[in-house]
Amino acid sequence: MTNPISYISSCLFVLVAHAAMLANIFINGNYDSVSDPIKVAAAVGLLDLAYFITVRLFDQTSYAVDLALILILNMGVIFQSSFGGVHFSGNALKHYITAIVSLISCRVAFLICRKYKWLQQKKMYIYIAIGICAVIILTLTGSRSMWISIGSMSIQPSELMKPLFILACATSVSEQQNKHKILFFNVAYENIILFGIMMGICLLQWWCRDLGSLPTFMGIYICGYLLRVCYPKTKFSKKTYIAGGSLLGIAAIIALRFAPSYVQDRLHADIWSDKNGNGYQQSQALIGIANGGWTGKGPGYGSLCNVFAHDNDIVFATVCEEWGLLYALMMIFAIIIMMAIPLIIPPRSYFHGTMAAGVCAAFTVQMSLNIFGSCNLIPFTGVTIPFISSGGTSMLVSGLMAGMLAASLSPSFEEAVPKKVRKPAKNTRRRSA
Amino acid sequence: MKSIKRCQHIISLFLVLFIAGMVVLVVKIQREASFYMMNSDNRVLGNVYDRKGAILYDGSLKEGEQKYPDGQFIDVGNLIGDDKGQMENTLVAKNLEKLNNYSFSEGLVQNGGKAAIYTTLDHKANKAVYNAFQGNDGCAVAYNYKTGEILVCTSLPSLDVTKGYANIGNFSDGTLISKNMCGTVPGSTQKVSTVLSALEIMGADKLMSKSFTCTGKYTNKSGAAIDCHELYGHGTLNIQQAIEKSCNPFFAQLVEDPDLDFSKLKDKYEDLGYALNGDDMDYIDINGIKCEKASTTLTDPTDFQTQWGCMGQGDTLVSPIQLMMWQSAIANGTGKATMPYLISKVTDVKGNVSEKASTKYSGSMFSSGTAQTMKQMLLTNGANNYSYLIYNHSVGVKSGTAQVDDGKNENSLLVGFCDDPDLPVAFCILIENTNITYMKTEYIAQVLLDNLAADLND
Numbered sequence: 086m087t088n089p090i091s092y093i094s095s096c097l098f099v100l101v102a103h104a105a106m107l108a109n110i111f112i113n114g115n116y117d118s119v120s121d122p123i124k125v126a127a128a129v130g131l132l133d134l135a136y137f138i139t140v141r142l143f144d145q146t147s148y149a150v151d152l153a154l155i156l157i158l159n160m161g162v163i164f165q166s167s168f169g170g171v172h173f174s175g176n177a178l179k180h181y182i183t184a185i186v187s188l189i190s191c192r193v194a195f196l197i198c199r200k201y202k203w204l205q206q207k208k209m210y211i212y213i214a215i216g217i218c219a220v221i222i223l224t225l226t227g228s229r230s231m232w233i234s235i236g237s238m239s240i241q242p243s244e245l246m247k248p249l250f251i252l253a254c255a256t257s258v259s260e261q262q263n264k265h266k267i268l269f270f271n272v273a274y275e276n277i278i279l280f281g282i283m284m285g286i287c288l289l290q291w292w293c294r295d296l297g298s299l300p301t302f303m304g305i306y307i308c309g310y311l312l313r314v315c316y317p318k319t320k321f322s323k324k325t326y327i328a329g330g331s332l333l334g335i336a337a338i339i340a341l342r343f344a345p346s347y348v349q350d351r352l353h354a355d356i357w358s359d360k361n362g363n364g365y366q367q368s369q370a371l372i373g374i375a376n377g378g379w380t381g382k383g384p385g386y387g388s389l390c391n392v393f394a395h396d397n398d399i400v401f402a403t404v405c406e407e408w409g410l411l412y413a414l415m416m417i418f419a420i421i422i423m424m425a426i427p428l429i430i431p432p433r434s435y436f437h438g439t440m441a442a443g444v445c446a447a448f449t450v451q452m453s454l455n456i457f458g459s460c461n462l463i464p465f466t467g468v469t470i471p472f473i474s475s476g477g478t479s480m481l482v483s484g485l486m487a488g489m490l491a492a493s494l495s496p497s498f499e500e501a502v503p504k505k506v507r508k509p510a511k512n513t514r515r516r517s518a
Numbered sequence: 519m520k521s522i523k524r525c526q527h528i529i530s531l532f533l534v535l536f537i538a539g540m541v542v543l544v545v546k547i548q549r550e551a552s553f554y555m556m557n558s559d560n561r562v563l564g565n566v567y568d569r570k571g572a573i574l575y576d577g578s579l580k581e582g583e584q585k586y587p588d589g590q591f592i593d594v595g596n597l598i599g600d601d602k603g604q605m606e607n608t609l610v611a612k613n614l615e616k617l618n619n620y621s622f623s624e625g626l627v628q629n630g631g632k633a634a635i636y637t638t639l640d641h642k643a644n645k646a647v648y649n650a651f652q653g654n655d656g657c658a659v660a661y662n663y664k665t666g667e668i669l670v671c672t673s674l675p676s677l678d679v680t681k682g683y684a685n686i687g688n689f690s691d692g693t694l695i696s697k698n699m700c701g702t703v704p705g706s707t708q709k710v711s712t713v714l715s716a717l718e719i720m721g722a723d724k725l726m727s728k729s730f731t732c733t734g735k736y737t738n739k740s741g742a743a744i745d746c747h748e749l750y751g752h753g754t755l756n757i758q759q760a761i762e763k764s765c766n767p768f769f770a771q772l773v774e775d776p777d778l779d780f781s782k783l784k785d786k787y788e789d790l791g792y793a794l795n796g797d798d799m800d801y802i803d804i805n806g807i808k809c810e811k812a813s814t815t816l817t818d819p820t821d822f823q824t825q826w827g828c829m830g831q832g833d834t835l836v837s838p839i840q841l842m843m844w845q846s847a848i849a850n851g852t853g854k855a856t857m858p859y860l861i862s863k864v865t866d867v868k869g870n871v872s873e874k875a876s877t878k879y880s881g882s883m884f885s886s887g888t889a890q891t892m893k894q895m896l897l898t899n900g901a902n903n904y905s906y907l908i909y910n911h912s913v914g915v916k917s918g919t920a921q922v923d924d925g926k927n928e929n930s931l932l933v934g935f936c937d938d939p940d941l942p943v944a945f946c947i948l949i950e951n952t953n954i955t956y957m958k959t960e961y962i963a964q965v966l967l968d969n970l971a972a973d974l975n976d
Contacts, residue, residue: 304532308528308532311528311531312524312525312528357557360557368554368557371547371550371554372554372555372557372558374547374551374554375547375551375552375554375555375558375620375622376555376558376560376625376626378551378622378623378624378625379622379623410544410547414540414544417540421533421536421537424529424532424533425529425533427525427526427529428526428529428530431522431523431526432522432525433522434522435521435522435525438521438522438524438525438526439525441525441529442525442528442529442532445528445529445532445533446528446532449532449533449535449536450532452536453536453539456539456540456543457539457543460543460546460547462539462542462543462546
């Protein structure tokens with residue numbers, strides 16, 4: 086991918102893909118003035134070019150993730166600009182800005198996470214950062230909320246814990262060889278800490294009623310657990326398997342048994358008999374998908390834009406309605422391709438592999454919850470599709486995780502700079518004496 | 519490198535699971551998209567036709583549009599229904615998805631969609647039967663007991679769905695339901711079930727040899743009085759005479775008879791489809807339309823309520839369709855009812871046949887021997903007592919008078935079948951409040967059979 090020709094041809098592919106979508110808006114879109122789609126096209130084109138140039142400033146083994154990211158992000162921008170009529174103001178402009186934030190956060194995460202040994206040394210700060218997030222949630226969001234409002238902005242601190250939790254899984258994976266006997270089990274302290282963090286997050290999510298994110302954390306944890314099982318020379322006893330599996334099973338049963346009433350309602354909801362109540366969003370989403378068919382009603386011609394959370398929780402259906410199921414599947418395919426890049430370009434270490442798998446777990450679980458939930462295959466939770474759904478925190482965190490994915494393919498194995506050892510002044514004096 | 523492969527396997531695992539979920543989702547959307555659209559406010563419905571292509575419901579008709587003569591569809595108003603949501607147990611309401619001029623690839627077809635339901639109904643005969651009621655409340659249903667096609671199904675009072683529901687406050691009770699689907703007190707038509715059960719338990723010879731005396735009133739073993747409609751009694755009767763005279767004291771004594779094992783009687787009633795003593799009632803499904811099955815109370819053979827139930831009074835309820843189905847099991851001579859259906863075929867938005875009906879049968883309710891004996895009894899009754907009332911047709915029938923509204927009103931019922939290979943029709947006719955009307959069920963039966971004979975042989 087470092088070959089300039091292949092890089093340019095990949096960039097051209099991204100540009101052509103966006104141009105095709107923009108052409109669809111011009112030809113089939115619903116807009117008041119031609120200036121509206123032109124603004125969208127200009128914004129998308131500028132962002133494409135700016136990122137193509139910027140990303141080359143970073144020395145990477147592969148740019149595949151970055152190109153997939155800009156492809157998906159601008160697809161999201163085009164989709165969001167067309168909902169309910171083509172425009173480039175309000176929510177569309179906000180989404181564009183968050184897309185830029187996402188690209189920046191991707192670069193930041195790349196720079197931080199590519200340095201495996203440095204990150205390994207700073208592991209304690211990851212735990213501290215998770216702790217700070219937890220304290221913020223406990224003190225600032227309140228027990229029935231997951232948001233902190235700052236002026237017109239809202240931040241969801243629990244989202245920030247996702248990349249931190251992936252890092253915690255990745256940085257602790259090599260430590261698990263150091264086993265200690267506790268009761269009947271040989272366990273590694275790192276595994277206990279990680280399990281403790283997971284349980285803490287569960288309780289915290291429960292407390293602030295953000296149960297939609299819980300499966301994402303569970304997905305990351307299960308991924309981390311499996312990678313511990315697969316770790317080279319790992320000696321996991323049957324007892325450990327049984328204990329781990331049983332604990333997870335018991336936790337799931339307890340969670341379902343004592344889930345709050347609003348969760349129980351969603352678990353047992355018949356959306357069609359309650360299509361104006363609890364099942365409103367899902368029933369409207371499915372009607373929207375049916376209305377759109379394979380090729381959609383045309384960008385801007387949908388009616389789902391009148392439904393609450395049409396641009397995040399049920400964004401898949403909104404895309405289906407206006408652009409058609411084929412486009413929506415292509416959008417999902419692009420995200421799958423991004424996640425599948427580590428299968429083609431292998432990560433360079435087990436740490437980076439764990440990080441890539443953690444990101445993949447988080448994205449797939451989030452997409453499953455959003456798409457299958459809004460389409461009534463599973464209970465509706467209200468999480469976002471990475472890079473496509475609107476939402477500042479979601480875009481920021483998705484960008485961070487994309488950066489982690491990029492870092493796993495282009496790692497740096499520089500030795501961490503050793504701390505300077507200050508020589509005792511006494512000795513110096515003695516020598517000089 | 520091997521360890522990195524493990525990471526890749528985990529990534530693959532998550533991706534494969536997700537892709538599998540997406541495949542399931544796309545298949546689900548493909549299969550259910552039409553259903554989703556039916557729950558939308560934005561839908562384009564096709565038409566419903568009768569067996570000869572006459573229109574019964576026009577899905578393209580706009581609110582208040584005058585396209586058809588007044589009362590064109592009134593005879594099927596509460597059976598075919600519409601999509602307005604006022605009537606839920608109708609053919610259109612239960613089959614909206616089939617009428618939907620929509621497909622996932624074509625989308626909504628505003629004009630020229632060919633989604634349609636072709637019913638088995640004979641609109642001409644149905645209208646004639648509706649008119650024969652002359653405004654009296656009641657219902658009539660008839661079907662081909664060989665194939666299961668419902669030919670006539672009308673219920674009064676009814677409504678013209680093209681007129682909308684602005685006047686709904688002035689609708690008479692029962693306008694919005696097809697009474698053929700609802701449980702009603704069956705009166706002496708219930709005695710057919712009692713005789714069928716007795717034939718099964720005792721055997722034909724033993725039952726034929728039984729005789730009981732009617733003096734006009736019978737005091738049963740628990741001391742309750744069972745009155746006969748014949749004030750001075752029928753004298754000593756055998757089972758054939760008891761059926762023809764519809765003698766209540768005979769049937770009270772039959773139920774008490776030690777040869778009629780009571781536990782077996784309950785079993786046989788359950789085989790016929792009765793819900794006994796407050797058990798959950800089941801439904802017969804007719805192309806999605808729910809039709810109530812039978813229910814009664816059978817607690818003790820000497821109990822008044824039980825004996826009264828075996829004669830079709832008290833809390834016994836049977837829908838006219840269920841009564842008609844028992845007649846089909848008798849007329850077929852098999853003990854298995856032919857399952858009735860209304861939809862002969864369905865076409866999709868492109869006009870392709872997407873569904874076609876086939877004949878189905880119930881489980882065995884009684885033996886073929888019992889069916890044939892019962893058939894002969896009913897044909898004898900038809901020949902002896904109805905040949906001058908229903909002429910030109912060889913019918914096996916049983917009439918009934920049901921006391922309703924705590925005995926203040928009476929309903930007349932007639933169940934039967936036509937023993938003619940060219941007119942294999944079983945029917946049930948109900949006229950309400952016959953204590954205040956001169957209308958007779960036999961007249962309706964005559965109109966019904968004459969019209970069907972003419973139309974089916976066209």
